[in-house]
Amino acid sequence: MTTSWFAIILTSIAALALTLLPLPATMQLHNPQWLLLTIIFWSLYRPAQAGMIYAWIAGLMLDVATNGLLGLNALLFTMTAFLVLSLRQRLGVAPLLSQALLIAGFTLVYLMVALWVEGVATDLVSMATYLSRALSNLAAWPVVFFLLSRLARISER
Amino acid sequence: MALFDSHRPGFNLLLVLVVISIALMSLDRIGTRWVSQLDQGLGGATDGIVKAIHQPVVVSRGIGQWFVERRELHAEVDRLRDENTLLRGQMQQFVALQREVDELRAMLNGEASAIPxxxxxxxxxxxxxxxxxxxxxxxxxxxxxxxxxxxxxxxxxxxxxxxxxxxxxxxxxxxxxxxxxxxxxxxxxxxxxxxxxxxxxxxxxxxxxxxxxxxxxxxxxxxxxxxxxxxxxxxxxxxxxxxxxxxxxxxxxxxxxxxxxxxxxxxxxxxxxxxxxxxxxxxxxxxxxxxxxxxxxxxxxxxxxxxxxxxxxxxxx
The missing domain is CATH 2.40.10.340 (Rod shape-determining protein MreC, domain 1)
Incomplete structure (x- = not known):
């Protein structure tokens, strides 16, 4: 079962357009997150095609379109897609109502992470230095692993 | 059936994407040049979408204008002409004032303001x-x-x-x-x-x-x-x-x-x-x-x- 990429991309663009539709401010707040729902659907039923990279790209497009913090929705969409993909076998056969309830649950998680990121967003500048530390830890780990495993083996004797 | 393939999401992929997202967010906060270039590049596509969904509004406005009566149009033109004359008259005064201000400012600290x-x-x-x-x-x-x-x-x-x-x-x-x-x-x-x-x-x-x-x-x-x-x-x-x-x-x-x-x-x-x-x-x-x-x-x-x-x-x- 493969859906053509055309359909996936077209539905994503349509969902993005629905999100961008100008509405009165009060209705804007209650507008469903069409793009997120589209992504959940595709990762639920066509996981081979629309996985986390697709979710990331879609989130980035939403960030650009809404002038948000670049990468915020990309992060959240990727994490939602990850959740959906890990729960896919249970979620895919669940009745529609429990699917909807679970998606409401996802949305609450999404909201909490979004609020948290908004909160630390002012510290993101200092986050960049931590990021470089993460990368240097990544590079240093093989060295530490090699040295300490040698040491452990020697001290065993 | 696709449901029974596990399609376990790759944890490495998730981590890489998360790190890239956080990097993007912090670089966006700092205001790095290539992040803003990426923003502007992708923005071209999304602006197109925004324009497309605004087309109905533009078209309906155009149709509305089509049916505006000729008399109203003439009244509008007359009003605008009057306003234009008035503004031009005031503008002449402002040009003189501007020159005066420039001279005074030049005497003060050597900075003149051109009309932008x-x-x-x-x-x-x-x-x-x-x-x-x-x-x-x-x-x-x-x-x-x-x-x-x-x-x-x-x-x-x-x-x-x-x-x-x-x-x-x-x-x-x-x-x-x-x-x-x-x-x-x-x-x-x-x-x-x-x-x-x-x-x-x-x-x-x-x-x-x-x-x-x-x-x-x-x-x-x-x-x-x-x-x-x-x-x-x-x-x-x-x-x-x-x-x-x-x-x-x-x-x-x-x-x-x-x-x-x-x-x-x-x-x-x-x-x-x-x-x-x-x-x-x-x-x-x-x-x-x-x-x-x-x-x-x-x-x-x-x-x-x-x-x-x-x-x-x-x-x-």
């Missing part, structure tokens, strides 16, 4: 955001509209260009919580930083108590932030709050621009008061909009250093 290059732009829509203080206009890079350019309307300052793509640009209104600009307080000669609050009110804090200002006074751009040229009306003081313990007052002001009914705006594409001697430096300063993140610590990343600290700006005379 402005560009008429039409509002095409607004991107959805919770604050609702953004809107998009139909002019972009192609018309030399750059991030940081001031935007005004017939009454006063509207805001600044936040992001521009090839054919469109996003404007942040000065009432946004993320916007701040330096203003002159009436004719006192003092300056203060005027901060948006997200609704119609704007706040200038830490104004010295002895400043003689009262409700109704006009706040104009001071020009020392180099983002806005000097002398444009910004807001009118509506109330003054005392802070007796500190010896400062706080001004509440409302913008003079007609932000509720913006249809056409003017973009000032070249700032006449920008310092000429440091060419490259002023370019980089103009590329960054004078937008400050909520934290005070990061307030100096985009505005030039001489305008940033609120106390420094208010106490400098």
């Amino acid at each position: 290059g402005v560009l008429l732009a039409r509002r095409v829509g607004h991107p959805p955001s919770l604050q609702g203080n953004l809107f998009t206009i139909g002019r972009g890079h192609g018309d030399d509209v750059r991030p940081g350019d001031p935007v005004i309307d017939a009454h006063g300052v509207v805001g600044q260009i936040l992001r521009s793509t090839r054919s469109g640009a996003t404007v942040i209104q000065l009432t946004s919580r993320d916007h701040m600009l330096s203003v002159l307080l009436g004719d006192t000669g003092r300056t203060a930083l005027l901060r948006g609050t997200g609704n119609r009110q704007m706040i200038a804090e830490r104004v010295p108590e002895r400043t003689t200002i009262e409700p109704g006074d006009l706040l104009t751009t001071s020009g020392i932030d180099t983002a806005f040229p000097r002398g444009y009306p910004v807001a009118r003081v509506t109330s003054i709050e005392m802070d007796e313990a500190q010896g400062f007052i706080r001004l509440i002001a409302e913008p003079v621009a007609d932000l509720e009914r913006l249809d056409h705006v003017l973009v000032i594409t070249e700032a006449p008061d920008a310092p000429d001697d440091s060419g490259s430096e002023s370019d980089t300063a103009l590329e960054q909009p004078a937008i400050t993140p909520p934290a005070d610590s990061a307030a100096d990343e985009s505005t030039p250093p001489d305008a940033t600290p609120a106390t420094g700006a208010t106490d400098d005379d």
Whole structure:
């Protein structure tokens, strides 16, 4: 079962357009997150095609379109897609109502992470230095692993 | 059936994407050049979508105009002609005044203000955001509209260009919580930083108590932030709050621009008061909009250093 990429991309663009539709401010707040729902659907039923990279790209497009913090929705969409993909076998056969309830649950998680990121967003500048530390830890780990495993083996004797 | 393939999501992929997202967010916060290029590049596509979904509105407006009666059109033309004559008459007076001001200013500190290059732009829509203080206009890079350019309307300052793509640009209104600009307080000669609050009110804090200002006074751009040229009306003081313990007052002001009914705006594409001697430096300063993140610590990343600290700006005379 493969859906053509055309359909996936077209539905994503349509969902993005629905999100961008100008509405009165009060209705804007209650507008469903069409793009997120589209992504959940595709990762639920066509996981081979629309996985986390697709979710990331879609989130980035939403960030650009809404002038948000670049990468915020990309992060959240990727994490939602990850959740959906890990729960896919249970979620895919669940009745529609429990699917909807679970998606409401996802949305609450999404909201909490979004609020948290908004909160630390002012510290993101200092986050960049931590990021470089993460990368240097990544590079240093093989060295530490090699040295300490040698040491452990020697001290065993 | 696809349901029984596990399609376990790769944890490594998740981690890589998360790290890339966080890197993007922090680089976006810092304002790195290639992140803004990425933003502008992708923005071209999304602006296209925004324009496409606004087409029905444009078309219906066009059809509506088709049925406007000829008599009404003539009345409109007459009215506009009268207004044009009136404005031209006033303009002559202003040209003389401008020359006089330039001469006086040249005597004071050798700086004259040319009439800036402005560009008429039409509002095409607004991107959805919770604050609702953004809107998009139909002019972009192609018309030399750059991030940081001031935007005004017939009454006063509207805001600044936040992001521009090839054919469109996003404007942040000065009432946004993320916007701040330096203003002159009436004719006192003092300056203060005027901060948006997200609704119609704007706040200038830490104004010295002895400043003689009262409700109704006009706040104009001071020009020392180099983002806005000097002398444009910004807001009118509506109330003054005392802070007796500190010896400062706080001004509440409302913008003079007609932000509720913006249809056409003017973009000032070249700032006449920008310092000429440091060419490259002023370019980089103009590329960054004078937008400050909520934290005070990061307030100096985009505005030039001489305008940033609120106390420094208010106490400098």
